[in-house]
Amino acid sequence: MGNVPSAVKHCLSYQQLLREHLWIGDSVAGALDPAQETSQLSGFPEYVKIVEVGPRDGLQNEKVIVPTDIKIEFINQLSQTGLSVIEVTSFVSSRWVPQMADHTEVMKGIHQYPGVRYPVLTPNLQGFHRAVAAGATEISVFGAASESFSKKNINCSIEESMEKFEEVVKSARHMNIPARGYVSCALGCPYEGNITPQKVTEVSKRLYGMGCYEISLGDTIGVGTPGSMKRMLESVMKEIPPSALAVHCHDTYGQALANILMALQMGINVVDSAVSGLGGCPYAKGASGNVATEDLIYMLNGLGLNTGVNLYKVMEAGDFICKAVNKTTNSKVAQASFNA
Amino acid sequence: MATMRKVLPRRLVGLASLRAVSTSSVGTFPKRVKIVEVGARDGLQNEKNIVSTSTKIKLIDMLSEAGLPVIEATSFVSPKWVPQVAAGAKEVTVFGAASELFTKKNTNCSIDESLQRSDEILRAARAAGIPVRGYVSCVLGCPYEGKISPAKVAEVTKKMYSMGCYEISLGDTIGVGTPGIMKDMLSAVMHEVPVAALAVHCHDTYGQALANTLMALQMGVSVVDSSVAGLGGCPYAQGASGNLATEDLVYMLSGLGIHTGVNLQKLLEAGTFICQALNRKTSSKVAQATCKL
Numbered sequence: 012m013g014n015v016p017s018a019v020k021h022c023l024s025y026q027q028l029l030r031e032h033l034w035i036g037d038s039v040a041g042a043l044d045p046a047q048e049t050s051q052l053s054g055f056p057e058y059v060k061i062v063e064v065g066p067r068d069g070l071q072n073e074k075v076i077v078p079t080d081i082k083i084e085f086i087n088q089l090s091q092t093g094l095s096v097i098e099v100t101s102f103v104s105s106r107w108v109p110q111m112a113d114h115t116e117v118m119k120g121i122h123q124y125p126g127v128r129y130p131v132l133t134p135n136l137q138g139f140h141r142a143v144a145a146g147a148t149e150i151s152v153f154g155a156a157s158e159s160f161s162k163k164n165i166n167c168s169i170e171e172s173m174e175k176f177e178e179v180v181k182s183a184r185h186m187n188i189p190a191r192g193y194v195s196c197a198l199g200c201p202y203e204g205n206i207t208p209q210k211v212t213e214v215s216k217r218l219y220g221m222g223c224y225e226i227s228l229g230d231t232i233g234v235g236t237p238g239s240m241k242r243m244l245e246s247v248m249k250e251i252p253p254s255a256l257a258v259h260c261h262d263t264y265g266q267a268l269a270n271i272l273m274a275l276q277m278g279i280n281v282v283d284s285a286v287s288g289l290g291g292c293p294y295a296k297g298a299s300g301n302v303a304t305e306d307l308i309y310m311l312n313g314l315g316l317n318t319g320v321n322l323y324k325v326m327e328a329g330d331f332i333c334k335a336v337n338k339t340t341n342s343k344v345a346q347a348s349f350n351a
Numbered sequence: 352m353a354t355m356r357k358v359l360p361r362r363l364v365g366l367a368s369l370r371a372v373s374t375s376s377v378g379t380f381p382k383r384v385k386i387v388e389v390g391a392r393d394g395l396q397n398e399k400n401i402v403s404t405s406t407k408i409k410l411i412d413m414l415s416e417a418g419l420p421v422i423e424a425t426s427f428v429s430p431k432w433v434p435q436v437a438a439g440a441k442e443v444t445v446f447g448a449a450s451e452l453f454t455k456k457n458t459n460c461s462i463d464e465s466l467q468r469s470d471e472i473l474r475a476a477r478a479a480g481i482p483v484r485g486y487v488s489c490v491l492g493c494p495y496e497g498k499i500s501p502a503k504v505a506e507v508t509k510k511m512y513s514m515g516c517y518e519i520s521l522g523d524t525i526g527v528g529t530p531g532i533m534k535d536m537l538s539a540v541m542h543e544v545p546v547a548a549l550a551v552h553c554h555d556t557y558g559q560a561l562a563n564t565l566m567a568l569q570m571g572v573s574v575v576d577s578s579v580a581g582l583g584g585c586p587y588a589q590g591a592s593g594n595l596a597t598e599d600l601v602y603m604l605s606g607l608g609i610h611t612g613v614n615l616q617k618l619l620e621a622g623t624f625i626c627q628a629l630n631r632k633t634s635s636k637v638a639q640a641t642c643k644l
Contacts, residue, residue: 237565238607
């Protein structure tokens with residue numbers, strides 16, 4: 012397109028462009044006051060909470076086993092970006108998930124910054140107690156909207172898994188520990204194919220009813236499109252208030268940001284993502300996994316939505332972890348910025 | 352020297368604005384979308400490796416087999432376009448930009464001068480009965496000027512339309528746009544030009560292309576440019592990606608129940624073919640995923 016080589020030398024650097032387009036200023040480290048969520052009346056931009064799942068969901072799907080000290084440093088860096096929720100690890104048997112074998116060391120080793128929350132996955136009571144002993148103050152349980160997926164992944168039916176989670180969530184509530192619920196395969200299953208919105212609603216309602224404060228609806232294999240996202244949310248939102256819902260989109264088919272946009276339009280204010288788009292897809296060899304936090308922030312900033320997160324600092328953390336696992340970032344924003 | 356704009360105050364519209372689109376049109380999409388495949392032109396033009404003419408022809412054949420209704424194969428139109436017509440060109444493209452600096456750097460003239468040149472081409476094309484498509488670059492941002500006002504995009508687009516372009520493709524040349532900015536730009540343009548004559552050409556440099564395209568569809572746009580395998584990098588950001596991948600676009604449209612006439616399987620084959628010829632990996636996520644559902 013024209014005389015590009017000489018023209019390029021004179022163009023604005025991407026740092027300048029990002030500043031202009033994203034109104035990047037200094038972020039406030041730590042969580043925003045939840046009262047600000049209702050502050051649209053006073054004219055401030057609405058707040059979208061980003062739940063950073065890179066250290067858990069991301070690393071869990073990376074082949075290279077990351078040393079404990081690297082994980083700790085990674086999480087400490089993320090804690091200084093303005094992110095208010097960072098999922099640290101999973102208290103699951105190391106036989107199933109070797110990457111998370113160092114869960115106790117990581118949980119004990121990270122610096123818990125004020126205003127940042129550090130949930131951990133606890134699939135059962137044993138995991139829950141270990142998590143609490145290691146200093147966890149928030150937990151998550153992982154259900155699925157697909158019987159086949161539930162059986163293959165956690166070796167029990169949906170009903171059986173709900174009974175287990177009920178024990179965990181009850182114990183957590185007893186100790187004033189908030190519990191988050193995840194519903195996998197919300198827009199499709201690698202074994203069953205299509206998943207009905209009604210099934211997703213049923214499982215979500217169960218988790219919400221047992222006391223989970225928030226339900227994260229996961230497009231586990233990234234097959235969803237904005238239409239299926241809309242239909243699924245319409246169904247779930249009949250039973251659960253949108254303020255208690257989050258979306259967790261995988262970018263396996265490049266649909267994540269479009270699906271997230273639709274979710275925002277439907278009234279969802281909480282979005283899960285992973286820095287650098289860490290984590291592949293265990294069901295599609297070579298495919299990408301989580302939506303990249305950097306690309307999500309870029310879109311939210313451009314939409315004038317407040318996240319409290321500093322994009323540059325997130326990109327630095329992304330750069331750190333990519334070097335550590337020896338892979339190129341999956342974030343397009345990072346690719347465009349670091350090479351400019 | 353490019354002037355640095357002052358940092359603007361945050362847009363206060365945010366989610367409320369998004370949801371206004373939601374209640375009125377989130378469920379209403381065009382029933383059919385025409386995909387304009389630009390891989391053989393815009394895509395290959397911005398690839399480092401060169402392919403032979405026979406490879407290019409094979410690619411175009413495979414794209415045609417895949418059902419794509421429009422496949423751009425012509426190269427840049429120079430002011431001396433008559434030879435192209437003599438050579439049998441059935442359609443002609445004129446290029447403009449919504450940025451003075453971009454136009455100056457790229458074609459060494461002002462926007463007005465470039466529109467005058469386009470006008471000459473259009474007159475001759477109309478006389479010869481040849482349809483002309485217009486492109487407007489930098490509609491959501493410029494590598495030199497930074498922010499671009501929607502009013503400027505509307506002005507340039509209106510001129511091209513009134514000169515006789517049957518369709519104008521609005522290009523986010525450096526992929527900096529986000530859905531809210533896309534919405535604002537299209538709102539301004541649609542005041543001047545009917546939406547049926549508009550297309551969007553989103554670059555995926557910052558991963559925003561599909562979300563921006565979704566917004567455009569919600570606004571009523573039904574023509575989308577894309578490039579098989581996401582061919583073509585970005586000349587302004589080394590290493591960054593360029594065009595929206597046709598496979599990923601088709602995947603979304605198909606999921607939305609929108610008719611495109613494109614066979615995704617055959618399209619994937621065309622993508623595999625050209626990536627092998629170029630010795631590069633595909634930029635299409637759909638192509639990368641081998642999950643069978």
